Amino acid sequence: MPILEIEGLNVCYRPERGVRISAVRDLDISLERGEFVGIVGESGSGKSTLGFAITRMLRPPAVIESGAVKFKGTNILELTGSELRNQRRGGLALVLQSGMNALNPVRSISKQLGDVLKAHSQKGEHWGRSEVRARGGELLSMVELDSEVLDRYPHELSGGMRQRVAIALALSLEPELVVFDEPTTALDVIVQASVMETIKSLQRSRGFTAILISHDMSVVLDATDRTLVMYAGRVVEDQPSKTVASAGIHHPYTEALMKCYADPRADKVELQDIGGTPPDLSIEVAGCSFAPRCSFASKVCFLETPSLVRSELIQVACHVRLPVSPMAKEVKVVRN
Amino acid sequence: MSEIEEIEGPLLAIAMEPVPLMIFDQVTKSYRSKRGKKEKLIAVDNVSFEIAPGEAVGLVGASGSGKSTIARLITGLEKPDTGRIIFGDFSVGKLGHRELRNLYSMVQMVFQDPYGALNPVHSVEYAVSRPCINYLGMSISQATRRVEELLDRVGLTPARQFAEKMPHQLSGGQRQRVVIARALACEPKLLIADEPVSMLDVSLRAGVLRLLTELQNEHGLSLLYITHDLLSARVLTDRILVLNKGGVVEEGVTKQVLQNPKDPYTVKLLDSVATLDK
Numbered sequence: 001m002p003i004l005e006i007e008g009l010n011v012c013y014r015p016e017r018g019v020r021i022s023a024v025r026d027l028d029i030s031l032e033r034g035e036f037v038g039i040v041g042e043s044g045s046g047k048s049t050l051g052f053a054i055t056r057m058l059r060p061p062a063v064i065e066s067g068a069v070k071f072k073g074t075n076i077l078e079l080t081g082s083e084l085r086n087q088r089r090g091g092l093a094l095v096l097q098s099g100m101n102a103l104n105p106v107r108s109i110s111k112q113l114g115d116v117l118k119a120h121s122q123k124g125e126h127w128g129r130s131e132v133r134a135r136g137g138e139l140l141s142m143v144e145l146d147s148e149v150l151d152r153y154p155h156e157l158s159g160g161m162r163q164r165v166a167i168a169l170a171l172s173l174e175p176e177l178v179v180f181d182e183p184t185t186a187l188d189v190i191v192q193a194s195v196m197e198t199i200k201s202l203q204r205s206r207g208f209t210a211i212l213i214s215h216d217m218s219v220v221l222d223a224t225d226r227t228l229v230m231y232a233g234r235v236v237e238d239q240p241s242k243t244v245a246s247a248g249i250h251h252p253y254t255e256a257l258m259k260c261y262a263d264p265r266a267d268k269v270e271l272q273d274i275g276g277t278p279p280d281l282s283i284e285v286a287g288c289s290f291a292p293r294c295s296f297a298s299k300v301c302f303l304e305t306p307s308l309v310r311s312e313l314i315q316v317a318c319h320v321r322l323p324v325s326p327m328a329k330e331v332k333v334v335r336n
Numbered sequence: 337m338s339e340i341e342e343i344e345g346p347l348l349a350i351a352m353e354p355v356p357l358m359i360f361d362q363v364t365k366s367y368r369s370k371r372g373k374k375e376k377l378i379a380v381d382n383v384s385f386e387i388a389p390g391e392a393v394g395l396v397g398a399s400g401s402g403k404s405t406i407a408r409l410i411t412g413l414e415k416p417d418t419g420r421i422i423f424g425d426f427s428v429g430k431l432g433h434r435e436l437r438n439l440y441s442m443v444q445m446v447f448q449d450p451y452g453a454l455n456p457v458h459s460v461e462y463a464v465s466r467p468c469i470n471y472l473g474m475s476i477s478q479a480t481r482r483v484e485e486l487l488d489r490v491g492l493t494p495a496r497q498f499a500e501k502m503p504h505q506l507s508g509g510q511r512q513r514v515v516i517a518r519a520l521a522c523e524p525k526l527l528i529a530d531e532p533v534s535m536l537d538v539s540l541r542a543g544v545l546r547l548l549t550e551l552q553n554e555h556g557l558s559l560l561y562i563t564h565d566l567l568s569a570r571v572l573t574d575r576i577l578v579l580n581k582g583g584v585v586e587e588g589v590t591k592q593v594l595q596n597p598k599d600p601y602t603v604k605l606l607d608s609v610a611t612l613d614k
Contacts, residue, residue: 189609190564215538
């Protein structure tokens with residue numbers, strides 16, 4: 001059984017004044033236990049909203065309109081507060097982009113770790129000072145920090161160290177699914193590379209299922225087993241990370257994203273951007289959301305919203321690249 | 337092939353370099369590291385370099401390498417401990433309030449965060465017209481015309497439509513273009529860009545970088561480009577300086593430094609660059 005199943009999820013933002021924005025649209029995703037999945041997309045593609053929906057961290061004006069998020073078979077969208085709280089232990093955890101701001105500036109690291117451990121302690125557990133320190137030291141060594149950090153305050157730590165503490169906090173309750181939302185975006189290249197190495201080795205050694213949300217395709221391809229590309233609230237491509245960089249079947253958006261990267265050591269370096277403007281999510285448009293920026297778009301792209309079509313290990317939602325032929329339809333039925 | 341390039345690159349640079357626009361001469365700047373303690377944190381350690389008119393120079397290094405301190409020193413926001421920063425007739429470290437105003441019509445800066453650099457309650461027109469009125473003494477109607485011309489130059493067309501927009505109606509890339517338009521308002525000779533694209537989506541970066549190159553080529557603007565992103569430095573700059581812990585560890589023609597790095601720190605930076613085929 002998949003550890004996480006998202007079925008027909010629709011999330012929108014409904015501010016009291018202003019327009020309704022639908023951020024996640026008709027999303028179906030299924031994750032196997034132990035998988036490391038990356039979600040890539042531009043700002044406003046709905047990737048963070050999805051991460052928050054999975055961990056049930058959405059707050060108004062965000063509204064989940066329809067759909068289910070099933071974690072180990074239970075729809076977490078239907079849980080009551082205390083049931084959700086029980087799910088946090090050994091369940092779901094979230095690491096945010098600004099780990100630096102996720103920490104309380106006036107409490108030492110050991111106090112903050114203690115807060116989490118105490119708040120979720122089970123019957124018969126006692127978290128005294130020495131127990132917290134013992135467990136805290138263990139957690140910090142997991143993220144390659146010295147146990148001396150326990151007595152420090154957030155402002156005494158560098159950005160990379162704070163992000164490591166945030167990861168330790170997320171792992172303190174032994175979660176089975178961890179969502180990393182842009183965990184290294186605020187860090188410089190060298191620190192980013194070392195934090196990503198830690199995340200990769202933790203995921204491998206502890207075997208949790210992980211979702212890495214990032215706008216940086218290079219980071220996602222390097223770390224994950226499988227990559228989902230999101231555009232305007234929909235998954236437009238889903239394929240093994242290994243094959244994304246190779247020439248194969250791709251959504252034109254993925255191809256355009258890849259042209260934004262190059263090796264700075266090459267003889268000739270050319271960078272491209274994606275022309276046009278990001279989609280306006282307050283308008284419901286017929287057809288493919290990427291069509292106005294797509295150089296391959298044909299008539300059908302403006303009329304019909306493409307759905308994900310499978311070709312071996314690859315799924316792409318594009319009328320041009322994977323036209324829905326009778327054969328493709330058959331393959332899809334087999335999968336369901 | 338590389339031999340010819342090695343000779344021609346620097347020679348060409350010398351030939352094209354009549355009078356430097358800015359001279360950063362043996363500058364050291366330190367901060368007190370902790371209150372009450374005597375140890376000093378040396379942020380910039382005896383750094384020297386020059387920027388020629390129309391040249392794009394990159395300052396590359398990780399966080400804490402002193403890149404941003406150099407920008408603050410050139411713009412007079414910090415005073416050097418020792419050394420000189422010469423900008424035309426100005427010696428930047430010695431300027432008072434009034435003279436700094438004159439300096440700002442020659443040096444302007446673009447910061448990393450386009451979301452924090454624009455006042456959310458004022459329109460684009462207001463933001464871009466401020467320097468026209470404050471520094472150039474334009475009337476409102478003159479400023480209005482000037483704003484349209486500037487927005488046109490940074491690729492925000494139709495200019496009138498963009499002038500009336502509020503910052504929240506713009507994407508990150510468009511905001512950064514507004515910030516660049518504002519920086520260009522008083523026709524500076526040098527534009528210091530401190531990580532101008534690092535907060536933008538990867539898909540929008542190339543557009544902003546292309547704009548900076550156009551400004552350099554068409555208007556003879558000099559650029560000091562501060563970044564930890566070697567790819568954008570390669571695309572934008574003619575020459576780079578690699579900084580580590582406040583000192584310059586390597587400098588040269590960008591392509592040559594990146595293809596044939598000598599210093600271990602430069603190699604480490606290059607290895608950290610995530611490419612798609614790794």
